[in-house]
Amino acid sequence: MNGGPPNEYHTQPSATASAEPRKRRSRQPATRKRRRPNLTPTENGSMPGKYGPYTLANASAAVMAMPVHDPKPVDISKRRTLDPHGNPLRTRRFGVMELDDSYPSTPDNFMNLKGLSPELTCVRSCDWTDQPCGLFIEMDKTSIDGHLWYWHGLKTTATPCQFEGCEDTEDMKHWGCHIEGVHFETSYQCAYCNRHLSRGDSLSRHLRGCKPFAASKERAPRGAYQQANIKLVQGYIVPAVSAT
Numbered sequence: 373m374n375g376g377p378p379n380e381y382h383t384q385p386s387a388t389a390s391a392e393p394r395k396r397r398s399r400q401p402a403t404r405k406r407r408r409p410n411l412t413p414t415e416n417g418s419m420p421g422k423y424g425p426y427t428l429a430n431a432s433a434a435v436m437a438m439p440v441h442d443p444k445p446v447d448i449s450k451r452r453t454l455d456p457h458g459n460p461l462r463t464r465r466f467g468v469m470e471l472d473d474s475y476p477s478t479p480d481n482f483m484n485l486k487g488l489s490p491e492l493t494c495v496r497s498c499d500w501t502d503q504p505c506g507l508f509i510e511m512d513k514t515s516i517d518g519h520l521w522y523w524h525g526l527k528t529t530a531t532p533c534q535f536e537g538c539e540d541t542e543d544m545k546h547w548g549c550h551i552e553g554v555h556f557e558t559s560y561q562c563a564y565c566n567r568h569l570s571r572g573d574s575l576s577r578h579l580r581g582c583k584p585f586a587a588s589k590e591r592a593p594r595g596a597y598q599q600a601n602i603k604l605v606q607g608y609i610v611p612a613v614s615a616t
């Protein structure tokens with residue numbers, strides 16, 4: 373989808389968050405950690421999901437509902453309708469956008485977008501050209517990897533990137549990293565010296581030599597230090613709760 377430029381949105385942890393001892397955020401009781409979706413459809417055919425009901429992917433749909441931001445809907449007539457296990461793929465709707473939330477998720481899936489209110493999430497369209505899915509992906513590596521596995525059947529890492537306009541012809545090893553950094557333009561900022569870095573691993577390397585970071589760590593009570601990471605994302609901000 374190449375509609376207008378996405379709304380730009382930068383997330384940052386709140387200023388106080390970094391100084392506080394690490395708090396375990398458990399949005400779900402531990403027993404539900406490995407949540408499997410409840411596959412019993414309700415009367416109207418939708419299924420319970422993390423933030424709202426799923427609807428079954430419509431096998432006969434040729435285009436997705438047109439988002440207000442996107443005048444050029446993707447032709448999804450060839451898209452997969454079954455998951456790798458042969459079950460129907462499920463999606464949930466985010467307002468006018470159809471967002472994939474059907475892959476197995478990890479408990480911290482959405483916690484990367486610190487600073488964004490829990491009612492909101494940030495998505496970008498998937499521009500995978502082999503069997504276009506017409507979906508939006510949430511902005512973290514786990515979601516991206518899960519999406520590619522689930523919707524595009526990416527089983528092996530030994531394949532080049534199929535994102536539209538991708539100039540990287542090498543076989544890909546770190547899909548989440550590549551798509552997040554190259555196609556979704558996610559970047560990172562050192563919370564201690566404000567230096568911008570394009571990738572999470574370069575931020576980690578940078579921190580090893582960052583003097584303000586070392587000084588901040590020094591001042592913190594023993595064992596209570598939490599590193600502040602600033603992840604800069606750009607995309608559509610949509611309600612994290614299904615709006616339909």
Ligand SMILES: [Zn+2]
Nearest residue numbers: 498500505523
């Ligand atoms: Zn896709």
Ligand SMILES: [Zn+2]
Nearest residue numbers: 533535538540
């Ligand atoms: Zn690529």
Ligand SMILES: [Zn+2]
Nearest residue numbers: 562564565582
């Ligand atoms: Zn720094």
